[in-house]
Amino acid sequence: MKKWLIATKNKGKAKDFKLLFEKHGIEVISLLDLEEPIEDVEETGMTFEENATLKAETISKKLAMPVLADDSGLEIDFLDGRPGVYSARYAGEDKNDHNNLHKVLTEMKRAPDEKRTARFVCVLAVARPGKETITKRGICEGTITREPIGTNGFGYDPIFQPNGMTKTMAELSPSEKNNISHRGNALDKLENWVKGQ
Ligand SMILES: O=P(O)(O)OP(=O)(O)OP(=O)(O)OC[C@H]1O[C@@H](n2cnc3c(O)ncnc32)[C@H](O)[C@@H]1O
Numbered sequence: 573m574k575k576w577l578i579a580t581k582n583k584g585k586a587k588d589f590k591l592l593f594e595k596h597g598i599e600v601i602s603l604l605d606l607e608e609p610i611e612d613v614e615e616t617g618m619t620f621e622e623n624a625t626l627k628a629e630t631i632s633k634k635l636a637m638p639v640l641a642d643d644s645g646l647e648i649d650f651l652d653g654r655p656g657v658y659s660a661r662y663a664g665e666d667k668n669d670h671n672n673l674h675k676v677l678t679e680m681k682r683a684p685d686e687k688r689t690a691r692f693v694c695v696l697a698v699a700r701p702g703k704e705t706i707t708k709r710g711i712c713e714g715t716i717t718r719e720p721i722g723t724n725g726f727g728y729d730p731i732f733q734p735n736g737m738t739k740t741m742a743e744l745s746p747s748e749k750n751n752i753s754h755r756g757n758a759l760d761k762l763e764n765w766v767k768g769q
């Protein structure tokens with residue numbers, strides 16, 4: 573079976589990718605599966621594209637192999653697009669999902685129902701030694717709930733209700749999430765490239 577390295581240390585993302593790549597007959601490993609620990613890549617970019625490229629190219633150069641990276645986050649209109657590229661560390665450097673989503677809920681307390689629109693964004697970058705890096709962006713539109721609901725998924729899933737659904741992302745099964753998610757959507761746009769692998 574073909575194997576792809578995903579330059580992430582996020583267990584939730586790694587799980588999403590495992591399932592997403594299964595149907596292409598590709599096995600996925602993440603930085604968490606490597607024997608030699610790899611230093612975190614500093615995410616100094618101002619955009620998801622910059623950060624995804626930074627992660628993919630740094631790890632690809634280090635290991636001299638093709639690498640896919642994911643930079644993603646939640647953009648909330650009422651908060652002028654925050655937490656955006658700062659989604660992982662919104663409530664502090666320890667990247668705590670629970671604290672992050674509660675910070676968002678507190679900031680959204682005064683937001684009326686019609687002003688709770690938001691979107692998940694995912695940018696995938698494929699870096700290969702000696703070749704130009706490819707990036708693709710996927711989005712999933714929805715609204716922010718008033719309390720966390722559901723236990724599946726990770727990050728902000730319990731407070732995000734995708735448009736056209738009565739459930740939060742954390743109430744969906746892993747494959748239901750992948751069918752509509754920003755990550756699934758970004759990977760669809762890479763499909764032709766994936767098929768050529
Ligand atoms: O950089 P890597 O190692 O991949 O892991 P990370 O968690 O730091 O990942 P990002 O820098 O891309 O930050 C993305 C954050 O956005 C949130 N997020 C991204 N995709 C999500 C999803 O599918 N469901 C819920 N939250 C998500 C979640 O809090 C992530 O920590």
Ligand SMILES: [Mg+2]
Pocket residue numbers: 615660
């Ligand atoms: Mg990160």
